[in-house]
Amino acid sequence: MITVKDLSKTYVTPHAVIPALNKINLKINKGDIFGIIGFSGAGKSTLIRCLNRLEEPDTGSVTVAGQEITALDKKELRLARRKIGMIFQQFNLFDAKTVFENVAFPLEVAGHSPQIINEKVQKILDLVGLTDKARAYPLQLSGGQKQRVGIARALSNDPDVLLSDEATSALDPQTTFSILELLKDINEKLGVTIVLITHELDVLKHICKNMAVIEQGEIVESGSVEKFFLNP
Ligand code: ADP
Ligand code: ADP
Numbered sequence: 408m409i410t411v412k413d414l415s416k417t418y419v420t421p422h423a424v425i426p427a428l429n430k431i432n433l434k435i436n437k438g439d440i441f442g443i444i445g446f447s448g449a450g451k452s453t454l455i456r457c458l459n460r461l462e463e464p465d466t467g468s469v470t471v472a473g474q475e476i477t478a479l480d481k482k483e484l485r486l487a488r489r490k491i492g493m494i495f496q497q498f499n500l501f502d503a504k505t506v507f508e509n510v511a512f513p514l515e516v517a518g519h520s521p522q523i524i525n526e527k528v529q530k531i532l533d534l535v536g537l538t539d540k541a542r543a544y545p546l547q548l549s550g551g552q553k554q555r556v557g558i559a560r561a562l563s564n565d566p567d568v569l570l571s572d573e574a575t576s577a578l579d580p581q582t583t584f585s586i587l588e589l590l591k592d593i594n595e596k597l598g599v600t601i602v603l604i605t606h607e608l609d610v611l612k613h614i615c616k617n618m619a620v621i622e623q624g625e626i627v628e629s630g631s632v633e634k635f636f637l638n639p
Contacts, residue, residue, distance in 0.1 A: 408568060408600045409435040409458065414467030416453055427453040428464070429624040435617070437567075440594050440601045442615035442632070444608065450624040451604035455570050458602065459491045460484060472567045489517060492561030492599075496573040498553040500545040500560075506532070507541040510559045517564055531559045534596075535589060551582035558589065562597070569593070571603035575610060587614045612636065 411433040418425040427450045435441045445451050456462035458469055460476055469476045474487055500509050507528055514524045532538050535555040545553055554574060561569055571590070575583040591614050594601050605611055611618055611632065619629035628635070 408437040408439070408472060409433065409441075409602065410468075410470040411454075411458070412468045412470075414454070414457060414464050414469065416450075416457060416462065416464045427624050428457070431467070431621075431624075431626055433619060433626065433629070435600065435602060437600055438594070438598055440591070440603070440614050440616050442611040442618040443602070443604045443621055444606065444611050444618060445604075445621035447606060449621045451606075451621055452572060453624075454621065455572050455602065455604045458568075458570055459488055459493060461493075489513070489564040490567045491570060492564070492566035492568070493570040493572065494554065494557045494561050494574045496576045498545070498550075498557045498577075500553060500556055502545050505542050505544055506537060506548070506556050506559075509545070509556050510563055513560060513563045527563060528559075531562055534562070534593070535559045549582070550578050551585060554578065554582075554586050555589065558586075558593070562593065562599070565597075566599060569599050569601045571601065573604060573606070576605070576607075583610065584613070590614060 411431055414428055414431040416428040418427055431454060443451055443454060453462055457464045464477065471491060476487060479487055510528045510531055511524050514527055532541055535558055537552065537555050537559065540548065540552060545556065575586050578586060587610065590601055593599055615632045617630065618632050618635060619626045
């Protein structure tokens with residue numbers, strides 16, 4: 408589903424040249440829940456943001472669902488991104504929009520009719536357990552509920568892939584657990600391939616099938632989570 412080849416990225420600031428990713432290679436299969444773990448500053452966020460080109464890599468390629476993301480022009484990229492949902496640590500919701508409107512937004516951008524939008528949003532809100540919150544605003548919601556809205560919005564265009572950028576880092580352990588269970592459910596029910604980055608071993612152990620360890624911009628280990636923890 409996802410192939411990353413020799414991906415490199417260096418940040419150049421007025422004060423420093425910071426190599427963030429150094430020739431990353433990854434293969435992530437359809438239906439996987441793939442975790443990328445590493446310490447702060449290892450390059451996790453840069454890597455996951457390169458998968459949908461929120462960050463532009465310097466060299467290398469990213470292919471998602473048969474499409475070479477790194478070769479697309481702006482318009483093609485906009486279309487391709489509909490099939491790559493993303494969720495964030497700080498949720499990134501529109502505070503002036505209701506829950507319904509937040510989830511409807513990507514569907515409106517994609518040009519769907521109000522009827523289709525209504526049907527889809529109701530269905531997705533049902534899936535994430537927020538049907539009764541459709542008319543609420545994000546500021547009226549708990550952290551866990553906000554992330555459910557984030558997940559619902561990311562799923563609105565039936566993506567092949569869901570990217571999670573530390574989606575549970577701002578949540579308490581119990582809420583983290585329920586969000587991870589929801590992601591598992593989405594992976595099983597909808598067949599969405601999930602890629603998540605985390606600095607927490609517990610998150611990785613709880614839902615990931617396969618994993619990679621990133622250190623100083625390089626993948627130093629990868630394989631099945633089970634195997635990794637059986638052979639210390
Ligand atoms: P992680 O997500 O694992 O914490 P990041 O991908 O955020 O790692 O960062 C990797 C390296 O790149 C770090 O040294 C970080 O300071 C640097 N970095 C990240 N974003 C930027 C940026 N926009 N400008 C300059 N340096 C950055
Ligand atoms: P219509 O567009 O056919 O007049 P409504 O606007 O009454 O229908 O919406 C029908 C259902 O869709 C509502 O019961 C509600 O669940 C949901 N809905 C539509 N728009 C919103 C919105 N802005 N905020 C919350 N829920 C909405």
